[in-house]
Amino acid sequence: MLTKKQIEYVLETMGEMFPNAECELTHSNPFELTIAVVLSAQCTDALVNKVTPHLFDKYKEPEDYIQAPLEELEQDIRKIGLFRSKAKNIKKLCQSLIEDYGGEIPTEKSELVKLAGVGRKTANVVASVAFGEPAIAVDTHVERVSKRLGICKWKDSVLEVEKTLMRKIPMEEWSDTHHRMIFFGRYHCKAQSPQCPECPLLEVCREGKKRMKKRGVVV
DNA sequence: CTCCCGATAT
DNA sequence: ATATCAGGAG
Missing domain, CATH: 1.10.340.30 (Hypothetical protein; domain 2)
Structure with a gap:
């Protein structure tokens, strides 16, 4: 499991990767x-x-x-x-x-x-x-990313993932975190083909390191 | 736990 | 061609 310090680093890095992460659904009210x-x-x-x-x-x-x-x-x-x-x-x-x-x-x-x-x-x-309410919507991306990185446990339910994230992340960052994790999951840590070799989070990622080892890559 | 369903990635 | 993607209701 990632420490609070590591999670901070993870969120910061995601912010650098996707500085403009926001809701992508078209709407006007x-x-x-x-x-x-x-x-x-x-x-x-x-x-x-x-x-x-x-x-x-x-x-x-x-x-x-x-x-x-x-x-x-x-x-x-x-x-x-x-x-x-x-x-x-x-x-x-x-x-x-x-x-x-x-x-x-x-x-x-x-x-x-x-x-x-x-x-x-x-x-x-x-x-x-x-x-503008503080909330972390755990969709498939947030769940997958949280589990791959090791922010929560593999067998955690969606609700448990949400609680863990709320516990480990300061409330004022919930909204940004949610969007960054979605972008990270949607465009980088993709369900079918995660971009582990080019991932700046590889060194802290539980699943990433495992996948690299499987391919015989030393990280 | 199963059903709901078309689009897209592989 | 077919596996995978993506939440909620009953």
Whole structure:
């Protein structure tokens, strides 16, 4: 496991690698962001961004999603995959926005998770990106990077990863850390082909050193 | 734990 | 051609 000092170094290095890391989902208000994050479940942000320009042009308010026939909404988001469940969730989500939240996205995580299609990860993204709340959304990238580096244990659940990160990282750095780890995971420490040989974190990375050894490279 | 599903990397 | 990617609901 990495020490606090090592984690500091890791975050600093990621910051140097990706100084402009931020949410990559196209959106112009909390409502659009929420829809985009719901769509992004089990799907890349890049793909979501291909669908949302048309979607946000056509559906401005919760009412617009409610009024559209389900089949039409499904077709509008079909490229995303899992489109039937997501279309249903979005309709439900908009319904409760109107009924329970005055048509606005709630700012509290505890309220966000009550919305259809919004789980812990999505709630954290919305709270953090839309409302500036300190949060670390543990998506697949954050989880993979944390585990490969040795910030947490391999068998930790997503929730345990989140708790560990919150424990080991000062709160004012949660938001930046979250985005840096996502960029690091998405563009460098990739799921299929991690760029270990060129990684500036190789010397502190548990998994990286193991992979190098496997290939007979001395690090 | 299984189902939901299309896009993209290999 | 097919393995892998990417969260939440039931």
